[in-house]
Amino acid sequence: MNIYVLLKKTFDTEEKINVSNGEIEDDGAEFIINPYDEYAVEEAINQRDAHGGEVTVVTVGDEDSEKQLRTALAMGADKAVLINTEDDLEEGDAFTTAKILEAYFEDKEADLILGGNVAIDEASGQVGPRLAEYLGIPYVTTITDLKIEGENVTIEKDVEGDVEIVETSLPLLVTCQQGLNEPRYPSLPGIMKAKKKPLEELEIDDLDLDEDDVAAKTKTIDIFLPPEKEAGRVLEGDASEQVQELVSILKNDEKVL
Amino acid sequence: MNFELTKEQRMIKKMVRDFAEDSIRPKAIQIDKEARFPVEIFEQMAELGLMGIPFPEEYGGSDGDTLSYALAVEEIGRVCGSTGLSYAAAVSLGASPIYYFGTEEQKQKYLTPLANGKALGSFGLTEPNAGSDAGGTKTTAVEDGADYIINGEKCFITNASFAETIIVTAVTGKQSNGKNIISAIIVPADSEGLTITSNYDKMGVRGSDTAEIILDNVRVPKENLLGDPEKGFKQFLYTLDGGRISIAALGLGIAQASLEKALDYAKERKQFGKSISSFQAVQFKLADMSMEVELARNMVHKAAWLKDQDKPFSKEAAYAKLYATETAFRAANQAIQIHGGYGYMREYEVERYLRDAKLLEIGEGTSEIQRLVIARQLGC
Ligand SMILES: Cc1cc2nc3c(=O)[nH]c(=O)nc-3n(C[C@H](O)[C@H](O)[C@H](O)COP(=O)(O)OP(=O)(O)OC[C@H]3O[C@@H](n4cnc5c(N)ncnc54)[C@H](O)[C@@H]3O)c2cc1C
Ligand SMILES: Cc1cc2nc3c(=O)[nH]c(=O)nc-3n(C[C@H](O)[C@H](O)[C@H](O)COP(=O)(O)OP(=O)(O)OC[C@H]3O[C@@H](n4cnc5c(N)ncnc54)[C@H](O)[C@@H]3O)c2cc1C
Numbered sequence: 001m002n003i004y005v006l007l008k009k010t011f012d013t014e015e016k017i018n019v020s021n022g023e024i025e026d027d028g029a030e031f032i033i034n035p036y037d038e039y040a041v042e043e044a045i046n047q048r049d050a051h052g053g054e055v056t057v058v059t060v061g062d063e064d065s066e067k068q069l070r071t072a073l074a075m076g077a078d079k080a081v082l083i084n085t086e087d088d089l090e091e092g093d094a095f096t097t098a099k100i101l102e103a104y105f106e107d108k109e110a111d112l113i114l115g116g117n118v119a120i121d122e123a124s125g126q127v128g129p130r131l132a133e134y135l136g137i138p139y140v141t142t143i144t145d146l147k148i149e150g151e152n153v154t155i156e157k158d159v160e161g162d163v164e165i166v167e168t169s170l171p172l173l174v175t176c177q178q179g180l181n182e183p184r185y186p187s188l189p190g191i192m193k194a195k196k197k198p199l200e201e202l203e204i205d206d207l208d209l210d211e212d213d214v215a216a217k218t219k220t221i222d223i224f225l226p227p228e229k230e231a232g233r234v235l236e237g238d239a240s241e242q243v244q245e246l247v248s249i250l251k252n253d254e255k256v257l
Numbered sequence: 258m259n260f261e262l263t264k265e266q267r268m269i270k271k272m273v274r275d276f277a278e279d280s281i282r283p284k285a286i287q288i289d290k291e292a293r294f295p296v297e298i299f300e301q302m303a304e305l306g307l308m309g310i311p312f313p314e315e316y317g318g319s320d321g322d323t324l325s326y327a328l329a330v331e332e333i334g335r336v337c338g339s340t341g342l343s344y345a346a347a348v349s350l351g352a353s354p355i356y357y358f359g360t361e362e363q364k365q366k367y368l369t370p371l372a373n374g375k376a377l378g379s380f381g382l383t384e385p386n387a388g389s390d391a392g393g394t395k396t397t398a399v400e401d402g403a404d405y406i407i408n409g410e411k412c413f414i415t416n417a418s419f420a421e422t423i424i425v426t427a428v429t430g431k432q433s434n435g436k437n438i439i440s441a442i443i444v445p446a447d448s449e450g451l452t453i454t455s456n457y458d459k460m461g462v463r464g465s466d467t468a469e470i471i472l473d474n475v476r477v478p479k480e481n482l483l484g485d486p487e488k489g490f491k492q493f494l495y496t497l498d499g500g501r502i503s504i505a506a507l508g509l510g511i512a513q514a515s516l517e518k519a520l521d522y523a524k525e526r527k528q529f530g531k532s533i534s535s536f537q538a539v540q541f542k543l544a545d546m547s548m549e550v551e552l553a554r555n556m557v558h559k560a561a562w563l564k565d566q567d568k569p570f571s572k573e574a575a576y577a578k579l580y581a582t583e584t585a586f587r588a589a590n591q592a593i594q595i596h597g598g599y600g601y602m603r604e605y606e607v608e609r610y611l612r613d614a615k616l617l618e619i620g621e622g623t624s625e626i627q628r629l630v631i632a633r634q635l636g637c
Binding site for chain 2: 189
């Protein structure tokens with residue numbers, strides 16, 4: 001099977017994030033594989049081990065994305081492709097990424113493409129579905145189980161906490177949700193071997209694309225941190241006094257009643 | 258000059274940190290409290306290839322370097338000193354001598370299971386009456402046909418109760434100048450006449466197994482002699498030089514953990530209406546801790562780098578061990594101080610850091626012995 005994983009480098013939202021002049025500061029931010037994409041990598045490796053074939057991890061990013069690709073190779077992926085847009089594009093959005101990927105996949109015979117459900121930085125959740133539309137293949141989002149028998153695929157999909165069972169067929173694109181699997185740690189031998197695995201670097205030019213073909217469809221107006229959580233208030237007095245005070249707060253201060 | 262870690266080294270550091278955070282940290286308090294050797298953690302570490310980082314693939318290793326290994330020890334030590342000590346001892350003392358000095362056959366037979374983590378190794382040097390003065394070894398190995406017969410007693414031996422092989426040092430003869438010849442011999446832990454007991458009730462590193470070994474007419478084939486029969490003493494001095502880098506890395510991990518805990522706590526804790534981190538007295542402590550941690554890290558990395566470049570590293574390993582372990586003790590002590598009364602309680606972990614750090618100033622050569630090693634290198 002020809003298996004592809006769409007992988008994005010994101011900053012680690014568990015580390016401190018600084019915003020200045022409407023932009024996230026790169027210096028000091030820790031970068032990781034988008035956590036949902038880790039499920040995709042793990043699933044791709046498991047499906048390859050079960051059905052044979054090859055796993056190729058593809059990212060649209062910059063030079064530093066190599067680290068995340070190498071990590072995926074260390075986990076067990078076979079090949080990696082870095083589509084480096086650093087020199088060509090000032091900004092991009094889900095449209096940009098999906099368009100670039102469409103061009104990349106044009107001459108590939110992908111049986112299965114796996115992506116994360118969303119990227120934790122921008123959380124659009126659109127790249128996967130857009131790409132499937134462009135490629136004219138079916139897609140299922142937020143999957144929590146994937147069974148492949150021949151061309152037939154049975155999927156469990158998370159729908160806001162409930163499970164939907166979907167039957168479909170290859171070729172197929174899925175986006176992965178927490179619960180699908182437990183991503184492995186890259187092992188030491190895996191890390192050492194990753195050094196020798198192929199990592200191809202492309203620019204949009206190599207895909208016969210111009211800056212204009214992929215110009216973002218959206219504009220980012222501002223980026224800001226959520227307001228700091230304020231200390232809670234403990235209401236005092238007996239139950240009826242507390243209820244009265246609560247209702248008064250909801251009415252007068254918070255104006256939600 | 259380049260202070261950057263390679264991509265692989267950074268990946269290894271991150272992987273070990275993630276693993277340590279997820280799989281070791283939640284158990285660290287319990288491991289200490291119950292003085293339980295965490296066998297299951299060592300199985301997981303074996304699966305990840307951590308037990309064989311500095312050994313080649315052909316012997317079951319991971320083909321990494323000393324620096325990668327030091328990064329791994331630091332990250333494990335950062336969450337659990339007990340696991341860190343047993344890890345460092347298994348690799349640097351249990352397995353490394355076989356890699357450095359073993360014959361091809363010994364490497365295949367004894368190093369492979371240690372490097373791929375199927376078994377643990379131990380190194381028995383210390384005796385009740387020969388600690389710092391390892392030359393005073395009393396254990397003897399006497400030739401008898403094709404075998405050695407070993408008699409003696411070893412104490413404070415890390416991992417011995419869980420080990421499959423123990424490298425034991427013993428007197429095998431006398432040099433022309435009348436000095437004892439001390440050699441290292443590989444002794445399978447299930448040999449007849451070998452008794453291992455671990456009854457020590459320790460101050461720290463309580464989850465690391467520490468055992469006493471009695472050798473009563475233990476018979477092993479002569480081919481189990483490790484390395485040059487005349488140079489046993491030199492060989493284990495070299496082994497200890499390497500081991501010091503790992504103990505230094507462990508100290509660094511504990512110092513790093515102390516700094517992180519103290520800094521987080523100081524920012525959160527309010528007294529006199531302010532965070533205690535706004536008091537200069539607390540700030541200066543944190544500034545010193547942070548500086549010393551970074552200096553220790555530079556020294557550990559340099560010593561490891563020298564070893565990886567096949568350059569002399571004995572003095573630098575002693576610097577690293579001495580400085581990083583004393584930094585660990587100071588940093589843990591200050592972390593407790595910054596935590597006030599809470600720091601004295603097990604739940605806050607910093608008191609454990611202090612107990613664990615204390616061992617590092619004793620094991621694999623006391624701080625005094627490190628100063629002796631350095632002074633000797635200065636030509637004193
Ligand atoms: C938890 C633990 C794990 C250990 N693991 C191992 C192991 O796996 N394998 C192993 O072989 N050993 C191991 N040891 C033993 C350890 O290496 C020794 O305890 C250490 O070398 C010190 O020896 P000693 O305890 O006999 O102290 P001594 O040598 O009796 O030292 C007592 C004091 O005298 C000082 N001193 C001694 N000589 C001099 C000198 N010439 N100049 C100045 N001061 C001096 C020392 O620095 C120390 O302060 C372990 C010990 C512990 C506690
Ligand atoms: C075993 C034990 C027994 C105890 N017994 C008793 C008892 O019988 N009765 C009782 O009342 N209490 C008792 N205590 C409490 C003890 O007195 C307090 O723990 C101690 O006063 C420190 O207060 P704290 O723990 O709140 O630390 P904090 O006051 O929060 O101090 C934390 C750190 O901040 C530093 N700090 C705080 N303010 C400043 C400042 N302005 N400038 C510079 N540094 C500052 C402190 O020196 C310390 O390093 C006991 C504590 C323990 C551990």
